[in-house]
Amino acid sequence: MKIIDVESFVLHVPITPPITDAINVATHWGLAGVRIFTDEGIIGCGYTGTTAFGDEMIAKTIDQYYREVLIGKDPFMVKEIWDELRFGKMHWIGRAGVTHMALAAVDIALWDIMAKVAKQPLWKYLGGHKPKKIKAYNTNGGWLNWSKDRLLKDVTEIVEQGFSGVKMKVGKPNPKEDYDRVKAVRKAIGDDITLMIDVNQMWSINTAMTWGKKLEEFDLFWLEEPLNPDDILNHKKLANELNVPIALGEHVYTKYAFRDYIHQGAVEYVQVDVTRVAGITEWLQVAGLAAAYDLPVCPHVGDMGQIHQHLVASTQNATMLEYIPWIRHIFVEPIQVDNGYYVLPEMPGASTDILPGYFKKYRVK
Ligand SMILES: [Mg+2]
Structure with a gap:
């Protein structure tokens, strides 16, 4: 060929x-x-x-x-x-x-x-691991520009749709506002729902240390991208000091950078993104590296899930996948979530064909 x-x-x-x-x-x-x-x-x-x-x-x-x-x-x-x-x-x-x-x-x-x-389908071609049960968590209700009312309405609806995991954005100019929003969301969704927060690199190490500690009381599943993604040393400090696991990877480009994060204990959920690390070839190597350290892989969906559903379904240490439905309508075989779980594609290929x-x-x- x-x-x-x-x-x-x-x-x-x-x-x-x-x-x-x-x-x-x-x-x-x-x-x-x-x-x-x-x-x-x-x-x-x-x-x-x-x-x-x-x-x-x-x-x-x-x-x-x-x-x-x-x-x-x-x-x-x-x-x-x-x-x-x-x-x-x-x-x-x-x-x-x-x-x-x-x-x-x-x-x-x-x-x-x-x-x-x-x-x-790519997930079988790569060697299938979890055919039916990819847990999805929903990011699409927790945006930073949502008013508190909209935020609470959206996260409540997400839970009603069957999602057992929700992510919300933080990083307001005054972290006290973040604290109030996280508190309100935890109250609205109850104690049984997995809640993650995402800073998108906005905090300094001092802000992260102070507010990361204060936010621990809301039983957060992870704290995502608290700092500049090049700053491995300070992520390591945070990982050591906080009782909330550190998640990152959406801005990490290579297996070498992941190696340094992982080996130094500076990341606890590996969010390697196939659209960032130059494709499936490098993604598989990063996932293997994480596996050797017993770390879970939960990809960030720069592809909005079309490709990552295959990768998670074929990777033993990939545990959960983000869900953001912005572009699903343009695909021949779009991502599908039913009651909080991805339903895996059956058509041959990587689910990348566009209508x-x-x-x-x-x-x-
Ligand atoms: Mg993020």
């Missing part, structure tokens, strides 16, 4: 209403992606996720630098291709960021092709 064409795309899918966390305002979810065409008629589709900024640079990397390497290659040689792209012309300016996320899109498209050839109508409607490149 040979690759005969490679075509990048950028889609901007509206988020209604727009949301904020402590550092992002998002009006659209961006899919910077690629379709890889083979001589046997099988087409692979892969993408990385953005807040709809900079994705044209990801597409340009694919078209201008990766395409020429891919044409004529056997898509089953995915690991050789990964090395060649990573250590090729873009290595000088790459290793993280734009070029790395472009590699994620390509790598995912190649795994999609392989699973399609095998006529298996032609939406591909056209949301395409900006």
Whole structure:
């Protein structure tokens, strides 16, 4: 089998209403992606996720630098291709960021092709582990720009829909307001629901130490991205001092950075994101690394779950998956959650194929 064409795309899918966390305002979810065409008629589709900024640079990397390497290659040689792209012309300016996320899109498209050839959903192609029970937790009711009333209404509805896990954003200018919101949410959802809070990197080490301790009383399942994601040392301090586990990974690019976090005990829930770590090839290595330290993997869904459902379903130490339904309507086989659990896809591939109508409607490149 040979690759005969490679075509990048950028889609901007509206988020209604727009949301904020402590550092992002998002009006659209961006899919910077690629379709890889083979001589046997099988087409692979892969993408990385953005807040709809900079994705044209990801597409340009694919078209201008990766395409020429891919044409004529056997898509089953995915690991050789990964090395060649990573250590090729873009290595000088790459290793993280734009070029790395472009590699994620390509790598995912190649795994999609392989699973399609095998006529298996990716989670079975990778070796299935949990066919029926992927616990979902819902992030889509806890945004920072929600009023307290809306926040309480949304988290209550999420629990009524059958979710047993809820995540909410914190990182208000005055942490006292965060404290009041977390307190109100815990009261609204009761003691049996798993509650996570996400700072999106906004706190200093001193704020995190003080308010992380105060918030312990609400039985938090984890404290997510409290600090700058490059600051392993201070995350380690927090992990040692707080009784709430530290979760992070959505802004960590490589297995080497994960190794340092994990080996130093600076992370307790590994949120490795396939759209950030240059695809499935590197994701599997990070998950294996976490397994050797007995750490759970709970991916952040830069892909909004389409690909990660396969990865969690085939990974022994992956325990739970985030749910945000912003872009599910655009896919041929969208993610599906029933009573708080992901229902796994059965179609061959990585669940990345996009309906032609939406591909056209949301395409900006
Ligand atoms: Mg997060």
